[in-house]
Amino acid sequence: MLRFSTLGIALLATFAVSLGLAPAASAQVSLADQLQIGPPVRRAEPPSPNASATDLEHRGDQLRAEKAFLDALDYYRAALAKSPNNALIYNKMGITELLMTRYRAARKDFERAVRADRKYADAYNNLGVIHYLQKSYVKAVKLYQKAIEFRGDSASFYSNLGTAHFAKKDYASAMAAYSRAMELDPDVFERSSHSGVSAQMSSPEDRAYYDYLLAKMYAKMGLADRSLQYLRRSMEEGYKNIEQVYKDNEFAELRKDPRFASLMTTRPLAIPE
DSSP states (O other): OOOOOHHHHHHHHHHHHHTTOOHHHHTTSOGGGOOOOOOOOOOSOOOOTTSOHHHHHHHHHHHHHTTOHHHHHHHHHHHHHHSTTOHHHHHHHHHHHHHTTOHHHHHHHHHHHHHHOTTOHHHHHHHHHHHHHTTOHHHHHHHHHHHHHHOTTOHHHHHHHHHHHHHTTOHHHHHHHHHHHHHHOTTTTTTSOTTSHHHHSSSHHHHHHHHHHHHHHHHHTTOHHHHHHHHHHHHHTTOTTGGGGGTOGGGTTGGGSHHHHHHHHHOOOOOOO
16 A cells, blocks of 8 residues: 655645646546655664764764765764764754755754854854855854854855855955955865856856956966966856956956967857856
């Protein structure tokens, strides 16, 4: 006998309505045409009651890396039962929930992590990410600043801070934070997917300006290859004020590079959304 979860029934009903099927008509649809949403699948053996908190935590890490998120959470909870109020485990649970886009649960886990350890920089940063994703940019800025207070040598924290400022359209503060991130790690933006931060932005214009700012900062640092890369991206995103590149002092040296002249001559076309 087939059993449907409440979520499965609701989704099946929604699917039928979206096809314009009345209850009588939907009964005539073949089984091959029907969708069934079952309970999430767990792939790992349940946590052993005899395992140590450390072993359970490490197994949770492995399962999270394998994208077996529900299993990972089971192991983290089992580890937490043996090591209560453990900030590190709460933070790992929050990351797992975040990867599953369970933002409310992730937020609670990160909040528990910072309550357990008031100086836990990573947890403040991760909580800031939740607020950023939920468009609470002012709160995100405060949390990133808190993370930096406890660990000021993290390029990622400054990068995140810059992105939150950018979302608020506080471009001067964004530039300052991005510049500090680059000073700490010139590769910080290369490790971020182009579909990451920029995809969160509200418009193609914002993404284009974001790329232009990065091009400007890389030019200021003398990293011509990177600057040209982001300059090209800004044009592909349709940046409308590209002529400013001839006026901004940061591009003074880059303008002497033959590749700059070639790029500005060919002018790559904007890639449509």
